[in-house]
Amino acid sequence: MSVPLLLVAFFVARLALGQDAPAPIAPATYVGSEVCQTCHEDLFNAILQSPHQAVNSDKKHGWDGKTCESCHGPGSKHAESASAAEIKNPAKLAPAAADRTCLQCHLNQPTHSGRIQSSHAKNQVSCTACHQIHAKGPLGLVSRKPAAINEQCASCHASAWAQFQRPYKHRLPEGAMSCVDCHNPHGSFRPSMTQTFAANEPGCFRCHTDKRGPFTFEHAAVRFESCNRCHEPHGSSNPRMLVRQEVRFVCLECHTNLPSQSTSTAARAALGVVPPAFHDLRSPRYRNCTTCHQKIHGSHVDRNLLR
Ligand code: HEC
Ligand code: HEC
Ligand code: HEC
Ligand code: HEC
Ligand code: HEC
Ligand code: HEC
Ligand code: HEC
Ligand code: HEC
Ligand code: HEC
Ligand code: HEC
Numbered sequence: 292m293s294v295p296l297l298l299v300a301f302f303v304a305r306l307a308l309g310q311d312a313p314a315p316i317a318p319a320t321y322v323g324s325e326v327c328q329t330c331h332e333d334l335f336n337a338i339l340q341s342p343h344q345a346v347n348s349d350k351k352h353g354w355d356g357k358t359c360e361s362c363h364g365p366g367s368k369h370a371e372s373a374s375a376a377e378i379k380n381p382a383k384l385a386p387a388a389a390d391r392t393c394l395q396c397h398l399n400q401p402t403h404s405g406r407i408q409s410s411h412a413k414n415q416v417s418c419t420a421c422h423q424i425h426a427k428g429p430l431g432l433v434s435r436k437p438a439a440i441n442e443q444c445a446s447c448h449a450s451a452w453a454q455f456q457r458p459y460k461h462r463l464p465e466g467a468m469s470c471v472d473c474h475n476p477h478g479s480f481r482p483s484m485t486q487t488f489a490a491n492e493p494g495c496f497r498c499h500t501d502k503r504g505p506f507t508f509e510h511a512a513v514r515f516e517s518c519n520r521c522h523e524p525h526g527s528s529n530p531r532m533l534v535r536q537e538v539r540f541v542c543l544e545c546h547t548n549l550p551s552q553s554t555s556t557a558a559r560a561a562l563g564v565v566p567p568a569f570h571d572l573r574s575p576r577y578r579n580c581t582t583c584h585q586k587i588h589g590s591h592v593d594r595n596l597l598r
Contacts, residue, residue, distance in 0.1 A: 319365040319377070326370050327359045334425055335359075341432055343424070346396075362392055362424070386417035393418045409478025416447075421476065437469035444470040451525055460526030472497075473524065493518055506589030510596055512545060512563065513588050538579045539572070 324347070328335040338344060338358055346358045354361045362381065369378035381389040390412070397418075406412060411420075421443060426432050434440045441463055445452035451470075455463045462468055470476075473494055474484050481487055486494030488503075495518050496503045502513070512520060521541050522532045535541045545563040570577055581587050584596045592598060 319368040321357050321360050321365045322367045322370050323356045324359045325356070327366065330370075330373065331359075337425055341424075341426060343432075352396075361396070381419060386415040386420075387412075389417045389419055406478045409476075409484055411476065411484075412478065436466075437463070437472075438466035440469040440471055441466070444476075454523070454525035457526035457528050459528070459530055459532045461524075495524075502588045504589050506586075506591055508590045508592075508594050508596065510587060510589050538581050539577065542580045543572075 324335060324338075338347075343358060346354045346361050347356065349355055360366050362379075364379040366378055369375075379392075381392050384392075394406075410416075421434075422432055424432065434443055441452070448470075455461070461472075463470070471486075473486055475486055476484070478484055479487060480491065481494075486497065488494050488496035492503070502518075504514070518524070519534075521534055523529075523534055524532070527533060529536050533541050535544075546566055547562075566572070585598060586593065586596045590596045590598065
């Protein structure tokens with residue numbers, strides 16, 4: 292017998308011995324949802340109405356007839372004893388462990404890219420903080436109505452919600468838009484889990500396509516800085532959601548010969564040219580730069596963004 296074959300024989304013998312050894316307490320086995328139904332009729336009926344009913348016919352992954360146990364694990368012991376200690380309840384697990392229950396099926400779906408890196412995952416906000424499987428709450432398994440989503444997000448993000456109470460803002464308080472129009476609650480590759488447009492452009496372009504360009508004459512500030520350099524996306528006290536009360540102060544942050552007050556190197560690098568001398572900055576006429584520089588986000592015809 293060659294050496295490898297000898298080794299194989301050795302391990303086969305070990306395995307056989309292992310089977311003879313006194314077995315540990317037999318683990319629970321799968322019994323099927325109909326067994327659960329006998330005691331949890333209401334939950335069984337509710338699942339039939341929910342999207343997770345799809346699991347019930349999932350022959351491919353072997354969960355057909357075992358929907359309950361796809362999340363709660365094998366339930367034979369619990370079905371006998373009816374003891375809470377013998378069944379997995381995700382609500383009693385650490386968030387990361389509870390998430391693993393869901394991710395065995397929901398991993399690598401497009402909406403979940405970056406999920407593991409998301410602020411929510413890092414801060415123990417589990418799937419079930421937002422999704423109620425047995426849908427007792429007002430929000431159900433997944434909230435789709437903008438008002439319901441906003442309410443859910445606002446329950447933890449009071450300060451973000453407060454910003455939407457300012458005079459100039461997207462119409463979230465009216466229920467016309469929601470936080471997930473701009474944020475992916477499951478995570479994203481952009482800062483602050485913001486939505487993306489096309490490859491890796493700001494999600495703002497999903498609605499404000501006219502600002503996307505490409506323009507013959509780009510305004511470097513729009514192209515290379517984020518929209519929030521000039522706008523407050525959550526709302527502002529200033530018209531057009533600008534970061535400053537008057538347009539000129541937005542512009543003069545960069546178009547000045549004064550050294551930048553900003554400590555960030557990105558901001559220093561973005562300093563623009565000084566407006567030409569005929570710009571009399573003391574005259575009210577020059578208060579609103581965009582009366583002349585109308586194509587502030589980029590122009591197809593004019594280098595100076597005038598039209
Ligand atoms: C013989 C009746 C019976 C059957 C069959 C049964 N359960 Fe239960 N189950 C109970 C009772 C009673 C409780 C409440 C136990 C308690 O609170 O101490 C319970 C509680 C639970 C809990 C909550 C545990 C916790 O931590 O609070 C889960 C989850 C659960 N059952 C899932 C299942 C699943 C899945 C099945 C099918 C595999 C199943 N049950 C079958 C009687 C049953
Ligand atoms: C998609 C995953 C999933 C499926 C499928 C599922 N459950 Fe649950 N179940 C949960 C989670 C998560 C909780 C914890 C409560 C919560 O966070 O909403 C839970 C809680 C429970 C509880 C505790 C009482 C309660 O309502 O909180 C019982 C009992 C239960 N499930 C039984 C069942 C039964 C019976 C089935 C099949 C008919 C089933 N579950 C199917 C995920 C699931
Ligand atoms: C055994 C596989 C499986 C597990 C485990 C599972 N799901 Fe699902 N889930 C599905 C399937 C299949 C659907 C329905 C088809 C679809 O929309 O992808 C679904 C649908 C959903 C939906 C609704 C989708 C919609 O469009 O309405 C949400 C939300 C969801 N699951 C969350 C969860 C959460 C949270 C958990 C963990 C507690 C979980 N799921 C565990 C397979 C699973
Ligand atoms: C901070 C709240 C929050 C957390 C945490 C969260 N979700 Fe969601 N989820 C949502 C919202 C809101 C939607 C609806 C998105 C929409 O309509 O665009 C959603 C949608 C879904 C959908 C439906 C498909 C889709 O993308 O529209 C699935 C499936 C889902 N979530 C699964 C999960 C799983 C699995 C986890 C944990 C790994 C999780 N979610 C964590 C809020 C959350
Ligand atoms: C259960 C509480 C809870 C809910 C519900 C919740 N969040 Fe969060 N969220 C957190 C925590 C905790 C953090 C991390 C700490 C922080 O940045 O405030 C966070 C962080 C964030 C961040 C910052 C990400 C970053 O990288 O800086 C965004 C954006 C966010 N959440 C959006 C949402 C949206 C949109 C919803 C609704 C779909 C939502 N959250 C619902 C608790 C929650
Ligand atoms: C119009 C798009 C838009 C909407 C709608 C929106 N956000 Fe944001 N949010 C942003 C952008 C862009 C940033 C990044 C700001 C930055 O990095 O300076 C951000 C940052 C955040 C942050 C992290 C920074 C901070 O301010 O703490 C949280 C948390 C957040 N948003 C929560 C929410 C919540 C909750 C809602 C819904 C009530 C919401 N956002 C709606 C665009 C939006
Ligand atoms: C889901 C679509 C949508 C997304 C995404 C979106 N917006 Fe808007 N935005 C609108 C609509 C609709 C208006 C019109 C104003 C209203 O609703 O009252 C608007 C108005 C504005 C205004 C002008 C307000 C005024 O007073 O005229 C600014 C500035 C703005 N958005 C910036 C942004 C920025 C920056 C982002 C990305 C962080 C963004 N938007 C993402 C839909 C969107
Ligand atoms: C360099 C500063 C600056 C940047 C960067 C910037 N904006 Fe603006 N934006 C302005 C000014 C100034 C106005 C007001 C124009 C006026 O007074 O008519 C404005 C107005 C708007 C308006 C409302 C009026 C209109 O033209 O539709 C929207 C929407 C808007 N911006 C979206 C965006 C989006 C989306 C981005 C990111 C791609 C962005 N802005 C980046 C300065 C900027
Ligand atoms: C974040 C910094 C920043 C802000 C804010 C900003 N700009 Fe600019 N702007 C630049 C940079 C950088 C350039 C292009 C390069 C240069 O200055 O040579 C530029 C170019 C321009 C040009 C074209 C000049 C040329 O020769 O290319 C005009 C006109 C202009 N900006 C006007 C404005 C107005 C009006 C505002 C206010 C609504 C404004 N900018 C806000 C950074 C900024
Ligand atoms: C009355 C109309 C008008 C107003 C208001 C105005 N500009 Fe101009 N601006 C112009 C014209 C015209 C040019 C082009 C000059 C040329 O062709 O050399 C110009 C050019 C510029 C340039 C490009 C300089 C260069 O060397 O390329 C910058 C930067 C600029 N303006 C900034 C501003 C800022 C910042 C404000 C607000 C404080 C402002 N402008 C207000 C008409 C105006």
